[in-house]
Amino acid sequence: MSGAGPPPAIDEATRREIEAFLFFEARLADESRYDEWETLVTDDVHYWVPAEPSDYDPATRLSYVNDNRSRLATRIRQLKTGLRHAQIPPSLMRRLISNVEIFPVEGRGDEYRVESNFVLYELARQATGDLRLWTGRTTHRLRRVDGRLRIAAKRIDLVNASGPIPNLTFLI
Amino acid sequence: MIDYRAAIQPDHVDGELYVDPEVFAEEMTRIFTRSWAFVGHESELAEPGDWVTWRIGREPVIFVRDRDGELHVLANRCSHRGTTLCWAARGHARSFVCTYHGWTFSLAGELKGVPYPGGFHRVKQELGLARPGQLGAYRGFVFANLSGDAPPLERHLGAGGKDLIDRLCDLSPSGRIQIRAGWIGHRIDANWKMLPESDNDGYHLRWVHASMVESAPDTYYEEAVLGAEQSNPSLAVDHGGGHVELDFRPSYTSDGAWLGMSADKAAPYRRALEAAHGPKRAKELLHAGPPHAMIFPNLFLGEMNLAIVEPVAPGASIHHHTAVQLEGVDESFNRRLLRQSEAALGPASFIVPDDAVTAERMQRAFAGAAALRSAGAGGARVDLSRGLEREVVDERSGRRAGHVTDETTNRGFWRRYREVMSQS
Numbered sequence: 349m350s351g352a353g354p355p356p357a358i359d360e361a362t363r364r365e366i367e368a369f370l371f372f373e374a375r376l377a378d379e380s381r382y383d384e385w386e387t388l389v390t391d392d393v394h395y396w397v398p399a400e401p402s403d404y405d406p407a408t409r410l411s412y413v414n415d416n417r418s419r420l421a422t423r424i425r426q427l428k429t430g431l432r433h434a435q436i437p438p439s440l441m442r443r444l445i446s447n448v449e450i451f452p453v454e455g456r457g458d459e460y461r462v463e464s465n466f467v468l469y470e471l472a473r474q475a476t477g478d479l480r481l482w483t484g485r486t487t488h489r490l491r492r493v494d495g496r497l498r499i500a501a502k503r504i505d506l507v508n509a510s511g512p513i514p515n516l517t518f519l520i
Numbered sequence: 521m522i523d524y525r526a527a528i529q530p531d532h533v534d535g536e537l538y539v540d541p542e543v544f545a546e547e548m549t550r551i552f553t554r555s556w557a558f559v560g561h562e563s564e565l566a567e568p569g570d571w572v573t574w575r576i577g578r579e580p581v582i583f584v585r586d587r588d589g590e591l592h593v594l595a596n597r598c599s600h601r602g603t604t605l606c607w608a609a610r611g612h613a614r615s616f617v618c619t620y621h622g623w624t625f626s627l628a629g630e631l632k633g634v635p636y637p638g639g640f641h642r643v644k645q646e647l648g649l650a651r652p653g654q655l656g657a658y659r660g661f662v663f664a665n666l667s668g669d670a671p672p673l674e675r676h677l678g679a680g681g682k683d684l685i686d687r688l689c690d691l692s693p694s695g696r697i698q699i700r701a702g703w704i705g706h707r708i709d710a711n712w713k714m715l716p717e718s719d720n721d722g723y724h725l726r727w728v729h730a731s732m733v734e735s736a737p738d739t740y741y742e743e744a745v746l747g748a749e750q751s752n753p754s755l756a757v758d759h760g761g762g763h764v765e766l767d768f769r770p771s772y773t774s775d776g777a778w779l780g781m782s783a784d785k786a787a788p789y790r791r792a793l794e795a796a797h798g799p800k801r802a803k804e805l806l807h808a809g810p811p812h813a814m815i816f817p818n819l820f821l822g823e824m825n826l827a828i829v830e831p832v833a834p835g836a837s838i839h840h841h842t843a844v845q846l847e848g849v850d851e852s853f854n855r856r857l858l859r860q861s862e863a864a865l866g867p868a869s870f871i872v873p874d875d876a877v878t879a880e881r882m883q884r885a886f887a888g889a890a891a892l893r894s895a896g897a898g899g900a901r902v903d904l905s906r907g908l909e910r911e912v913v914d915e916r917s918g919r920r921a922g923h924v925t926d927e928t929t930n931r932g933f934w935r936r937y938r939e940v941m942s943q944s
């Protein structure tokens with residue numbers, strides 16, 4: 349996680365654009381719009397949900413999710429088969445995103461590290477019918493590609509990362 | 521009170537056994553206290569002072585390596601007023617100090633210090649941390665029998681159980697596996713028995729895991745379990761003692777098919793095995809691969825993964841898993857095993873979440889089972905008859921083998937369960 353100091357001042361237009369991007373991405377994920385969500389990521393994306401609340405090298409330990417572009421493509425392909433029982437029917441979700449802090453990546457005018465808090469309610473209607481609560485902090489690395497923001501990395505630090513956690517088969 | 525002998529028949533099992541709180545309480549006594557259960561692997565405790573916390577049934581324990589390097593399993597409960605001593609999943613300590621009144625225990629569980637000793641009249645030696653009646657290990661796998669009245673571990677594992685552990689450990693050039701990738705806990709709102717049943721069911725792959733097969737079709741499961749019924753030579757095996765296996769070896773058509781990586785990427789591993797064991801044995805090991813098996817009641821040898829089944833309540837369990845790492849191989853090989861593990865097991869993986877939701881659906885379907893049974897009505901039971909007629913029993917060893925899609929493994933689990941639960 350960040351451990352960073354306060355974010356630098358940033359122009360309002362950029363802040364609005366980044367926040368709008370986060371809200372849009374959240375809506376696509378909430379509504380299980382897999383194809384549209386997938387268009388938001390870069391070819392070198394890293395999608396990571398650590399299995400511990402502290403920093404570690406995901407190469408050397410297990411994570412809940414540790415996807416490169418190809419693994420992420422498989423994940424989305426599986427969701428789209430219509431046979432992924434853990435998401436039949438897809439979870440109904442709404443997430444709230446707040447506490448957005450933007451850190452321009454030094455030496456790269458087209459990249460931002462964006463941290464935000466989230467609260468996500470999931471109706472796990474596949475079996476238990478539980479309304480599940482997920483919360484944590486997301487760190488996006490957003491890069492401008494052909495004028496549009498794209499996700500080059502997304503790390504989701506769950507408050508309860510040390511687990512146990514129930515099925516996490518939607519896009520978080 | 522349930523009549524376990526009546527509730528468990530060779531071809532079916534009463535669904536009440538998944539949902540009834542009395543059954544669960546009885547299981548904690550008979551299966552997890554009076555019998556052997558897996559606790560951990562010695563490699564998790566690399567240094568003196570390393571500890572991990574765990575539960576044996578519902579009993580919280582500390583698995584620790586003391587200053588002399590010896591392993592202990594200790595009650596995670598101060599012998600004074602019962603406060604939890606270690607509340608993290610793992611850590612490193614020189615001693616255990618209770619936060620309530622400052623009682624101090626050595627890493628071997630001896631009571632060392634009591635603040636304000638003037639009012640303390642007990643004998644310190646009698647107030648060490650409680651420990652299992654029996655502790656045993658086989659190739660680094662540590663098992664405990666809390667009550668101390670089970671037959672020796674050797675007999676619990678039997679030749680079949682030991683062979684399964686051997687087959688995993690032998691895949692390491694040094695003969696030793698390492699557990700150091702971290703454990704992941706997957707909460708499943710279903711009875712604990714459904715997890716070993718599903719882990720060792722060779723019949724469900726094409727249905728429960730259809731989405732995985734369709735989206736990642738290059739998996740070796742194609743060869744091992746998904747062939748047509750007539751042409752697939754893989755086996756469902758009951759080794760006795762509740763230790764059961766899906767034996768994929770007969771269906772592997774190439775050496776190292778189970779590795780799920782190209783010959784090129786597996787070459788350094790192959791060379792390390794050859795250097796350690798000679799080319800002939802290395803080839804045998806590469807062909808056979810790791811077991812896919814259950815050591816009764818709570819350890820799943822999931823090929824290059826270990827999983828532990830933790831019962832929480834009749835309708836709640838945790839499927840803990842980690843990736844097996846091999847000693848004496850190149851680090852990139854071990855890292856590939858981690859990535860394969862992430863794909864297969866855990867709450868966000870491509871395989872086990874579909875088993876989890878299936879178990880959760882079963883749990884709900886048996887909600888009325890106890891009432892039906894009490895009223896003398898039937899209907900809420902599990903049919904386990906598949907392949908009963910074509911099962912082959914080895915008269916000498918008692919080993920039973922059926923087609924990989926047969927319920928030989930499930931019957932083997934329940935046979936042992938019935939024995940343990942109906943012992944006087």
